[in-house]
Amino acid sequence: MAINETVNEAVSEADLLHAGDARLLELFRESPPGDIPTGPLEGTGIVRWGGSAVARPLARLVRLAVWRGKVFEPGYVSNRLTTFDILAIVAQVYRGPSRLDDRECIVVDYSKISLAARGIRDEIREVGPGLYLGVVWLFGYRVGWFSLRVPDVTGRND
Numbered sequence: 032m033a034i035n036e037t038v039n040e041a042v043s044e045a046d047l048l049h050a051g052d053a054r055l056l057e058l059f060r061e062s063p064p065g066d067i068p069t070g071p072l073e074g075t076g077i078v079r080w081g082g083s084a085v086a087r088p089l090a091r092l093v094r095l096a097v098w099r100g101k102v103f104e105p106g107y108v109s110n111r112l113t114t115f116d117i118l119a120i121v122a123q124v125y126r127g128p129s130r131l132d133d134r135e136c137i138v139v140d141y142s143k144i145s146l147a148a149r150g151i152r153d154e155i156r157e158v159g160p161g162l163y164l165g166v167v168w169l170f171g172y173r174v175g176w177f178s179l180r181v182p183d184v185t186g187r188n189d
Contacts, residue, residue: 042058042158042159042162043159043162044075044162044178044180047075047077047158047162047164047176047178048075048077052176055077055164055166055176056131058158058164059129059131059156059158059164059166060131060132060134062156062157062158062164063156063157064126064135064136064137064155064156064157065137065156065157065163066157067103067124067126067137068103068163068179068181069103069104069105070102070103070181071100071101071102071103071111071182072100072101072102072103072163072179072180072181072182073099073100073179073180073181073182074098074099074100074101074111074177074178074179075177075178075180076098076175076176076177077175077176077177077178078175078176098110098111098112098177099111099112099113099114099116100179101139101179102118103124106123106124106125107121107122107123107124108121108122108123108124108139109121119147120141120145120147120148121144121145122139122140122141122144122145122148122151122153123138123139123140123141123143123144124137124138124139124140125137125138125140126138129154129156129166130152130154130168130171130173131154131166131173136154136155136156137154137155137156137163138152138153138154139152139153139154139155139165140152141153150169150170151167151168151169152167152168153165153166153167153168153177154166154168155179161180161181162178162179162180162181163178163179163180164176164177164178165177165178165179
């Protein structure tokens, strides 16, 4: 089955940055939702255009200046913003159908409790152990990608 083959590929965060939009779509569609994460996850923004020459520097800039990841609590998530890790822009988290393929995913829904991000919906699926691929929807249009990973407590993250 394609779902299990994809999860067993040992996909890394670097692979996601270099994948391109078509491969990210394929990977998302082939992956299971996984468990809803708990605690802080490290985030990386992924652009849909420009290839890897643009993706890596832009991801670093976004991480340094704007968005560093998310913190999951039962039923809710907060975004980690700026180098000071300010927790803001809260959303509800639940399982639901993806807008991409109507299969189950983890939904991060800002529409009911966030004034600042009311038009945003994130959907995530686990593409590798502790590594999630997320798609960003803005007012029903797919506008971007991101990854979330469980931090390496041994201090060996890239």
